[in-house]
Amino acid sequence: MTTSFAPDIPASLRDFAGSLTLVGCGNMAGAMMARWLDLGLAPERVTVVRPSGAAVAEGVRVVTDIAELAPVSGLVLLGFKPQQLADSGPAVARALAPDATVISILAGVALADLEAMFAGHHCIRAMPNMPVREGEGVVLLAGERDAAVDTLMAGLGYNQWLADEAAFDLYSALSGCGPAYLYRVIEAMTGAATRLGLPQDEALAITKAMVRGASGSALRSPLTPGELVAQVASKGGMTQAGLDVLDSDGQLAAIFTDTLRAARDRGKELADAARG
Template sequence: MTKLLRDFSGRLLLVGCGNMAGAMLDRWLAAGLARAQVAIIDPVATPRDGVVQHTSLAAWQAAGGTADWIMLGMKPQQLGDVADVLAPLATGGVHLMSILAGVSLADLAVRFPGAGAQVRILPNLAARIGAGVTAVATLGDADDAAIAALLDPLGQTVTLADDSTMDLVTAFTGSGPAFVFRLIESYAAAGERLGLSAEDSLALATATFGGATALLADSGEKPGVLIAQVASKGGTTQAGLDVLDSDGQLAALLTNVLRAARDRGRELADLARGEG
């Protein structure tokens, strides 16, 4: 059931509306955000009925566009050019929101010093169905109730005291769905190699991962407790776990995956600051 978007008013401008920003927007519209409240600046985004869309900031300005809330959803490397145009307009009580990887609240404050608040948001793609997890950190005089109203329909929200860990959160939850999809894809491929049809293997893998994560979330137990409920000494599950746990290779692999994604976020931050 879609959570309704309450306690949010004002005009919202999306600068960039690709996969992630588009997923957020579609969820907001489904939750009751008035289409007349939204404008998109993106030359290639999929049009939404009733939502005004411009190909450039200049076109939006020429049309007399105004906004109370601005969300940056373009590539981090475009921050400088966008800020040059938007900063004079993002003043007073305007909230400047960003889903840009690697771009810190301090970076936003430098680029948009006149904004009433800078809001750094890290959602993930499951926001499309209201099952996402979104980390948020703010700087300035933020309207916490309105921010909560925007984020609530997207799924679970985690409010951070500051954004010092956001690069890791970006890798952990923002990139995380892609890593899980890859695991499912590889699990299904293994089933196929051992004799299942491609269709059956993917269906079984998807249901197995989905059911396991749903059970974990519903039970309130730690993963180890549930593992013990599935595995028995000397049984088939334990034989597979022995391979997964061999020499700590799985934990090491996932640590390296997260480290690489986190470090790339830092590199993108340098590029956004013109330091790369």
């Protein structure tokens, strides 16, 4: 069961009054932070903890050890690798103020594990995908809803709170991993067109434009994907000839079933690794 909403993306986060601490700032956490800063989040409200001490954005404070910040209040986003939770989690837990809220984007790590590590603190599990950088992402969330978290996540794109966390890894495989699979499809179609004789740059440009238009029409249309396919394909036509290959023996459905299963199962393995 899910509780979903697609909130209006805030025009500005200039009035956001909370504080945000990112423990780790890799690709995903960095994309989230960059989007929030673009929306007007004051850099002085953001602190990043990273061992390298390397700068992340103008005006954002960077420290190498979270102990320097103790006690840490407000929202604390865990942006390191899930396998590092057993080693990094205790230091974070020691530094937290009683009112801190922990947001984890650690793949596969369940709420129960977070609540055990950060006992007494409000914990939220989140899984964004990379299009959050442009405000067109999907963010899955589990845990007790929080108004400040809602405000920040709304700026990243479509949000969905899951009433039942049990299927979180499968949802994550679909929305969190899904962009990479779509990029691979774009790469494959471009490669195929190139092998058949089109210039690579033209093939890529046309494929990107086609995907943009097709995805936009799928979002706007009340029709199912199957009904949209029927609108494009005519019996005995070019499109149908290609569909006959894609649909042969259910190969395409089987490939994506196996793909999502593998990603989901890896999430469970990462959870086991996070528990040490």
